[in-house]
Amino acid sequence: MLEASVAIVILAAGKASRMGKGGKHKLLAEFDGVPLVRRCALTALGSDAACVIVVTGHRRPEIEAALGGLPLALVDNPDYADGMASSLIAGLSSKGADGTDGILVMLADMPGISIAHLNALISAFRSAGGKAVVRAVSCGEPGNPVVLPRSLDHAILRLEGDVGARGIIATSGLPVLDVDVGDAAHLDVDTPDDISAAGGVMRH
Template identity: 40%
Template sequence: MNRKIGAAESPVAGLLLAAGGGRRLGGRAKALLPAGPDGRPLVERAAGALLGAGCAPVHVVLGAAEDAVRAGARLSGCVAVSNPDWESGMGSSLRAGLASLEPTPAAAAVVLLVDQPHVGPAAVARLAAAYTAGGAGLAAAAYDGVRGHPVLLGRRHWPGAAAGATGDRGARDVLARAADRGELTLVECGDVAAPDDVDTPADLALLDEAWAGWH
């Protein structure tokens, strides 16, 4: 059986995957999409979810339009990580991000995707608490019981996650195997977040309401 836990704040590391080139968005880098009432870059907002939850350190993996992101986004308090292989898919960003965290003392990392505008600090904090309060080595956000993102990876699972991260596959295989063994903690986040992601032009409407309901 999958375990379920409640909410608390946690200082585990945050890892934001923000290198995507927005292929289905006409090549618009997702990190630079304007979000929220003031139109700040999406990467800035997503990094704020990790920082606001108390994650430390917070590493942000960049790829598409990296120079523009570094110049235009306020990422104070974060470490920017370059992924020159970003065009090969999300897996390369996960590998780059986990490798960048290896020298840090982080015992676990919450991995957040940049294109989830309705995931805020409250949901991230619940994932972090899966490690600090619940002792979970692997956890995933759930929405009405359905597994989604973000996810939490304990350090001992980083090598396995990196090994399976190819193309657009991230930690999916590691999480699926853990779920099959009943070793994946599901953290219900449907009351404070939503799993919507921005993939197509029709999804851009999600950015107009981003963070209006952050808890």
């Protein structure tokens, strides 16, 4: 049997409203000299995923420039201000995601996620034959990323507002496999202080 294939959808469209009035964008903050969104994409590209899709919106030209030269698909979400659901739908509906058995939804503001973490999630999804939800957890608490089987597409396409897939997972009836990735499952950077604490430097 062919192994279940996974497309990684990186959500990088949001406004980052908690960054304050300075107008700096957290996804352009540099970690070891690399913008966070590019670092996230490089991690995804290093994994066992079939392809990587980045959904852009807010400050799209700068985000796209930060991703220059990488072998990934860019999807613009003109409705990004409506919240996360619209970005999830844009990524799911993109050409690059066609034909894969699952979508690994990755937030672009999680600097702790490694290639090994992504591969552990993909491996768990494959071991379930592509028929289970797989989520990263830390100490039993659900976090991100999450792998969603394509059987949930219809439910995802009905999402609205600033919501992710958590509600769908709870009502899907599918088995849910938890993969403990430690603190990385909950480490997202929402404020300038978060970025400094995680080792990043605000630039733009």
